[in-house]
Amino acid sequence: MTDKQNPNLLDLYLRFRWLVDGLKTLPSADVLSIPNVEFLLADITQAWKSGEPYPINKLLDRQEIGHFNTVRKRIHQLKDAGLVALQGSATDSRVKLVVPTEKALRYFEEYAAVIRQVGK
Amino acid sequence: MSSPPFSRFALFTAIGAVVWISFLPLYDLLFSWTEFVPGINWIYLPHGLRMMLVLLLGPAGALGFSIGAALYTSFTTHGPQLNSELDLILALIPGLAAWFAVMLTFRQWPGQSLRPLVHAGTQALDGRRLLLLAFVSAILNSTSHITTRYALGHEVHEWGDLLMAMLIGDFFGALLLLYTLKGCIVLLDNINATSMHHDRQAKSESP
Numbered sequence: 001m002t003d004k005q006n007p008n009l010l011d012l013y014l015r016f017r018w019l020v021d022g023l024k025t026l027p028s029a030d031v032l033s034i035p036n037v038e039f040l041l042a043d044i045t046q047a048w049k050s051g052e053p054y055p056i057n058k059l060l061d062r063q064e065i066g067h068f069n070t071v072r073k074r075i076h077q078l079k080d081a082g083l084v085a086l087q088g089s090a091t092d093s094r095v096k097l098v099v100p101t102e103k104a105l106r107y108f109e110e111y112a113a114v115i116r117q118v119g120k
Numbered sequence: 121m122s123s124p125p126f127s128r129f130a131l132f133t134a135i136g137a138v139v140w141i142s143f144l145p146l147y148d149l150l151f152s153w154t155e156f157v158p159g160i161n162w163i164y165l166p167h168g169l170r171m172m173l174v175l176l177l178g179p180a181g182a183l184g185f186s187i188g189a190a191l192y193t194s195f196t197t198h199g200p201q202l203n204s205e206l207d208l209i210l211a212l213i214p215g216l217a218a219w220f221a222v223m224l225t226f227r228q229w230p231g232q233s234l235r236p237l238v239h240a241g242t243q244a245l246d247g248r249r250l251l252l253l254a255f256v257s258a259i260l261n262s263t264s265h266i267t268t269r270y271a272l273g274h275e276v277h278e279w280g281d282l283l284m285a286m287l288i289g290d291f292f293g294a295l296l297l298l299y300t301l302k303g304c305i306v307l308l309d310n311i312n313a314t315s316m317h318h319d320r321q322a323k324s325e326s327p
Contacts, residue, residue, distance in 0.1 A: 008128050015176045018245050023302045026247035060317065068317060069310040 028077070032107075037074050040065055044084055045100040045108060053097040056086065083107070132177040136184015137191070143169055144192050156285040157277055159210065159265075164289040167261070168297030170218040171253055175245070179219055186215035206272050213264050221257030225249060250298060258290035 032038050043065075047054045059075065060068050075098060078084040083104040089095040147165050154162040173181035190211035194204070226249070266283045269275050275282070 008131065012176065019172060019175055020305060022245035022247060022250050023298060023305055024247075026250060026298060026302050069314055072313055073306070073310065 032081075032083075034074070034077065036065055036070075037078065040071070040074050041078055041083055041100065041104055042108075044078075044098050045104060048099050053087070053099050055089065056096045056098050059098055078104075129180045132180030133184040133187065136173050136177050136181040137188035138184075139173060140166070140169070140185040140188030141192055144188070145196075154289070156289070157282065160282060160286045161289045161293070162285060163296060164286075164293035165297045166293070167214075167258065167290040168254070168294035170214055171222070171250075171257055171294060174218045174222045182215035182219040186212045189214065203273070206269075209268055209272065210265060213268060214261050217261035217264055218257050221253055221260050225253040225256055251295070254291055254294035254298065258287055258294065261290055262286035 032041070044054060044059070056075065059065075060071050062071060065071050066074070075084065079086065082101055084098050085101050086096045087099050089097055143166060151161065151163060151165065154164075156162055170182075170185055173185050175181075177184065190208055193207050193211060226245075262283055265286060266279060269282070270279060
């Protein structure tokens with residue numbers, strides 16, 4: 001640490017960042033109860049299942065799901081809820097692919113089981 | 121150049137007092153309709169500010185907003201306005217309550233500092249911990265405030281009514297402020313991401 005640095009300001013800034021990170025993680029409503037989120041997760045899973053997972057940029061440009069910002073927010077909500085993950089592409093590490101996690105696959109399995117049970 | 125601990129404490133105390141004195145008139149202007157009795161509101165946003173000042177500035181923040189509250193009560197017509205000694209004690213109670221609540225919630229007992237938690241970059245402060253802090257500090261603040269009002273003043277209202285109003289006011293006020301700030305942070309993130317997205321698009325479209 002050089003003489004010119006102000007430890008008070010540094011400490012205050014670190015505390016501020018700490019608080020902002022805390023505010024960002026305030027609990028929200030169940031992510032899948034938000035409109036379009038389940039549809040988005042199904043879309044991501046479908047694309048992944050067919051062997052062509054969505055690059056994040058392509059997903060952000062899908063106007064039919066919502067505005068760019070809305071889609072971005074939903075992807076992050078799904079990521080925070082542990083339902084999707086961002087994976088580097090095998091061909092281009094700069095491209096991030098949105099893929100479902102084990103938790104998302106389990107969710108759809110349980111969903112399918114409920115539908116089967118109702119159909120009996 | 122490192123400043124001596126006293127000047128740092130004084131600086132943080134002054135910041136706490138100034139922030140409190142600046143915020144209170146705005147709150148009174150917008151939320152005076154939520155007042156139950158003088159000094160007790162059904163939605164008390166400044167309770168969230170107290171928590172944040174203690175998290176940001178430590179005990180100096182608690183002392184700062186207590187001084188701010190004492191000054192604000194004595195120079196305006198807002199606040200309990202019971203008698204000068206009781207007003208002073210009631211201004212100090214929230215500072216102690218918020219500081220103890222932070223110590224209890226983070227298991228950093230009095231005498232220990234929050235600094236190691238901040239500098240270690242640990243996940244000690246997450247959203248759930250903030251909610252717990254709002255609840256614990258609301259309980260400590262409301263019970264000690266109401267008890268003091270009864271013990272030292274001539275309170276004519278029902279003890280349970282005052283306690284319930286203050287507990288609800290502090291807790292939901294803190295929640296409202298915390299979630300409003302979260303909304304602002306998300307909005308700023310979105311604005312940044314949009315401009316980055318447009319920049320990237322413009323770059324990829326340019327020859």
